[in-house]
Amino acid sequence: xxxxxxxxxxxxxxxxxxxxxxxxxxxxxxxxxxxxxxxxxxxxxxxxxxxxxxxxxxxxxxxxxxxxxxxxxxxxxxxxxxxxx
Amino acid sequence: xxxxxxxxxxxxxxxxxxxxxxxxxxxxxxxxxxxxxxxxxxxxxxxxxxxxxxxxxxxxxxxxxxxxxxxxxxxxxxxxxxxxxxxxxxxxxxxxxxxxxxxxxxxxxxxxxxxxxxxxxxxxxxxxxxxxxxxxxxxxxxxxxxxxxxxxxxxxxxxxxxxxxxxxxxxxxxxxxxx
Numbered sequence: 001x002x003x004x005x006x007x008x009x010x011x012x013x014x015x016x017x018x019x020x021x022x023x024x025x026x027x028x029x030x031x032x033x034x035x036x037x038x039x040x041x042x043x044x045x046x047x048x049x050x051x052x053x054x055x056x057x058x059x060x061x062x063x064x065x066x067x068x069x070x071x072x073x074x075x076x077x078x079x080x081x082x083x084x085x
Numbered sequence: 086x087x088x089x090x091x092x093x094x095x096x097x098x099x100x101x102x103x104x105x106x107x108x109x110x111x112x113x114x115x116x117x118x119x120x121x122x123x124x125x126x127x128x129x130x131x132x133x134x135x136x137x138x139x140x141x142x143x144x145x146x147x148x149x150x151x152x153x154x155x156x157x158x159x160x161x162x163x164x165x166x167x168x169x170x171x172x173x174x175x176x177x178x179x180x181x182x183x184x185x186x187x188x189x190x191x192x193x194x195x196x197x198x199x200x201x202x203x204x205x206x207x208x209x210x211x212x213x214x215x216x217x218x219x220x221x222x223x224x225x226x227x228x229x230x231x232x233x234x235x236x237x238x239x240x241x242x243x244x245x246x247x248x249x250x251x252x253x254x255x256x257x258x259x260x261x262x263x264x
Contacts, residue, residue, distance in 0.1 A: 002253060003246065005195050006218040010187040014100040018114060019092055022121045026088075029122070 210245035
């Protein structure tokens, strides 16, 4: 079969300068690394913000009747009826 | 084991495998660089009890497939921009860049045509065929590398061969019509 020609492909040697290029690329890559102390304080700060958000949302919830109070003060009809009986 | 030691042991394995995927020196060198960069970054995650060569093979296959995907995306983007930038010098034509150093002159034409057909196969079939037919790996080794069972690998190789022979027959029929 014609696929047999694939077995005739020879193995070749890699260029001698390739490892230098790899080393160069490794040195170019700057990985931002945080120390354990920094990452712990970042996690703590994030947790504080989340807890604060929850506390504020629970304590300062908008009262249910606020909308109707506003409508009343502005003389706005809050229903869709056309005729007043 | 240092990166240099790993490189010296496996450089040719990675480079030759990359060549079978892209059939071009520049691209194969770029894939080889990507592979050893990934090895450098993930050496800590490598488990000592597993086979280093298999692990490297797996990285090389993934990097080669990623490279081909990225290249196709780049070509598609260049084509679209060329439509909008008519008359500019940025129009790129899809020139065939077949330059496999492991192919001898007498087989060059036959292999160029065969690789064109292999490149159209689905990735898993292509990988199984390359590992089996060119890299001369056993079905067991391929199964380990591709993380599949032996039956699945055998089926992939069979389907790859079937698809290829179908494409070869179609090309021959087309040649007859043209002549």
